[in-house]
Amino acid sequence: MLQALADGILTGSIIALGAIGLTLTMGILRFANFAHAELITWGAYMALGALAITGTFAGPTPPFSFGLPLVFATLIAVVLTAALALLIDHLVFRPLRSHTSHMTVVFASFGVSLLVRMVILLIFGGSAAYYSNELQIAIRVMPGLRVMPDHVFTLGLTLAIVVALHLFLQKTRLGLSMRALAENPDLVRINGIDTRVVVRWTWVIGAALAAVSGVLYGLTVQLRPEIGFQLLLPLFAAAILGGVGNVFGAVIGGLIVGLAESLSVLFVPAGYKMAVPFFILLAVLYVRPNGIFGALRGGAK
Amino acid sequence: MSPLLLEVRDVIAGYRPDLPILHGVSLHVGTAEMVTVIGPNGAGKSTLVKAIAGLVPISAGSVAVEGTEVTNLLTHKLATASIAYVPQTANVFTSLTIDENLKLGASTLSKADAGRRIAKAYEDFPALTQYRGQKAKVLSGGQRQMLAVARALLTEPRLLMLDEPSAGLSPLMVSEVFSRLKTLIATGVSILMVEQNVKAALAISDRTYVLAEGRNRIDGDSAKLAGDTEVAAIYLGAGGRKR
Ligand SMILES: Nc1ncnc2c1ncn2[C@@H]1O[C@H](COP(=O)(O)OP(=O)(O)O)[C@@H](O)[C@H]1O
Numbered sequence: 317m318l319q320a321l322a323d324g325i326l327t328g329s330i331i332a333l334g335a336i337g338l339t340l341t342m343g344i345l346r347f348a349n350f351a352h353a354e355l356i357t358w359g360a361y362m363a364l365g366a367l368a369i370t371g372t373f374a375g376p377t378p379p380f381s382f383g384l385p386l387v388f389a390t391l392i393a394v395v396l397t398a399a400l401a402l403l404i405d406h407l408v409f410r411p412l413r414s415h416t417s418h419m420t421v422v423f424a425s426f427g428v429s430l431l432v433r434m435v436i437l438l439i440f441g442g443s444a445a446y447y448s449n450e451l452q453i454a455i456r457v458m459p460g461l462r463v464m465p466d467h468v469f470t471l472g473l474t475l476a477i478v479v480a481l482h483l484f485l486q487k488t489r490l491g492l493s494m495r496a497l498a499e500n501p502d503l504v505r506i507n508g509i510d511t512r513v514v515v516r517w518t519w520v521i522g523a524a525l526a527a528v529s530g531v532l533y534g535l536t537v538q539l540r541p542e543i544g545f546q547l548l549l550p551l552f553a554a555a556i557l558g559g560v561g562n563v564f565g566a567v568i569g570g571l572i573v574g575l576a577e578s579l580s581v582l583f584v585p586a587g588y589k590m591a592v593p594f595f596i597l598l599a600v601l602y603v604r605p606n607g608i609f610g611a612l613r614g615g616a617k
Numbered sequence: 618m619s620p621l622l623l624e625v626r627d628v629i630a631g632y633r634p635d636l637p638i639l640h641g642v643s644l645h646v647g648t649a650e651m652v653t654v655i656g657p658n659g660a661g662k663s664t665l666v667k668a669i670a671g672l673v674p675i676s677a678g679s680v681a682v683e684g685t686e687v688t689n690l691l692t693h694k695l696a697t698a699s700i701a702y703v704p705q706t707a708n709v710f711t712s713l714t715i716d717e718n719l720k721l722g723a724s725t726l727s728k729a730d731a732g733r734r735i736a737k738a739y740e741d742f743p744a745l746t747q748y749r750g751q752k753a754k755v756l757s758g759g760q761r762q763m764l765a766v767a768r769a770l771l772t773e774p775r776l777l778m779l780d781e782p783s784a785g786l787s788p789l790m791v792s793e794v795f796s797r798l799k800t801l802i803a804t805g806v807s808i809l810m811v812e813q814n815v816k817a818a819l820a821i822s823d824r825t826y827v828l829a830e831g832r833n834r835i836d837g838d839s840a841k842l843a844g845d846t847e848v849a850a851i852y853l854g855a856g857g858r859k860r
């Protein structure tokens with residue numbers, strides 16, 4: 317039970333990071349981006365690729381299974397994931413946004429997600445991979461609860477990122493513009509702000525969080541080209557649960573989904589675990605269409 | 618003679634290329650002049666100010682500020698062109714605080730200038746001060762209008778465009794808003810205002826344009842138009858008589 321709780325919080329925090337990026341782009345760009353989950357896979361694999369270079373310089377830093385090389389590899393992955401997101405927006409979403417219906421953009425994001433997954437399959441192959449083969453010794457916190465140092469790191473980093481993002485959104489001009497953009501894009505322009513710049517930064521931030529989320533997933537579970545596909549439903553469940561555009565909502569939503577998934581194993585066969593976020597999503601949409609905390613704004617429009 | 622502050626010439630504009638709403642509208646605003654645009658519902662008054670602000674594409678004709686052409690201006694460059702615009706609806710961010718609304722309006726200024734002018738805005742609109750940290754959704758219609766105008770003035774524009782600033786306000790608030798605008802004119806700012814209240818519009822402004830069905834119908838000194846039977850006819854009839 318205790319172990320399931322701890323596992324749930326871990327999965328939940330990884331889902332939360334991905335869901336924050338999704339909720340930001342959904343709230344601001346007003347479309348459901350199915351390709352967001354693939355940014356997570358892309359980030360995870362870019363870090364793996366970068367590790368081939370950075371990993372040669374130093375070994376892991378105990379008690380973690382990784383060291384500075386993975387930190388640098390993650391930074392490279394963040395840059396490459398942001399670049400991919402900007403490229404996709406420039407080539408696909410931006411031309412479509414101005415000329416076609418909402419649904420066209422959503423379907424296009426489906427196409428993009430398939431394409432990204434195929435590219436990853438082509439480059440890295442389909443089998444599971446790991447950042448490190450080091451064995452980690454789990455720490456026994458109390459009877460019935462063992463945690464890995466990597467897991468503690470994951471939780472700490474997630475917490476730090478959420479706090480930093482909150483301060484950014486509340487205290488900086490760019491953060492303020494992003495919040496305003498979710499409510500009324502025309503009025504933001506009238507206020508003298510170039511919304512194209514704000515949109516670009518939104519992609520960069522969403523992609524960066526996706527990349528970090530992907531690396532943490534690869535670190536605590538494993539790397540597979542289907543990471544994004546499997547996270548897709550949990551991400552949307554978390555974002556919608558928390559209210560589209562609501563950053564803290566996405567965090568809480570992520571934790572709820574993660575906990576529900578891991579606790580469900582206690583009651584139903586593990587094979588049904590993947591269906592849990594789907595039921596949460598349905599239940600929320602039925603009872604509170606705007607999410608538990610309500611959206612920053614009406615949401616996708 | 619120096620060029621006019623704002624000159625709109627034969628503008629054709631609409632939300633869709635195949636469906637123009639404005640069929641060649643012209644108007645001008647001089648320095649420290651208050652000009653109102655009136656006309657029946659759906660005449661295209663809002664579309665006209667949106668077109669000037671770059672929110673509705675102009676397919677023919679031109680807009681110039683002090684002789685410099687700004688047709689199809691990128692909306693975020695309004696302030697650079699010395700124009701500020703208060704839309705008819707949704708003119709404040711209800712999910713942001715009063716302070717944040719003003720900060721956003723000042724985001725093209727340096728931090729120091731922004732701070733100074735926001736402080737001045739609270740002095741000029743003291744009613745807003747007590748709501749500083751609260752979301753703008755708590756404000757009444759009149760207070761929102763105040764906030765929207767205060768925001769628009771932060772960039773110290775030479776032309777202020779207002780779309781029906783008196784809509785939904787109590788008569789007391791209307792006269793308060795209008796007397797504010799009068800003092801602005803005295804400081805050399807020009808105003809282009811869409812107004813649904815014909816009497817009020819003709820009473821407050823120097824000149825008035827009557828628009829109907831996306832076309833200029835009548836214009837001239839507001840004092841003279843006040844007694845014009847044709848103006849009344851445009852409002853009573855379906856678009857009024859042709860000239
Ligand atoms: N966003 C829009 N998209 C399409 N048509 C619009 C839009 N806004 C207004 N219109 C149409 O443009 C015409 C003029 O509207 P508007 O400029 O708002 O009139 P006014 O402000 O004079 O009442 C109307 O026929 C209206 O239906």
Ligand SMILES: [Mg+2]
Pocket residue numbers: 662663664705
């Ligand atoms: Mg109107």
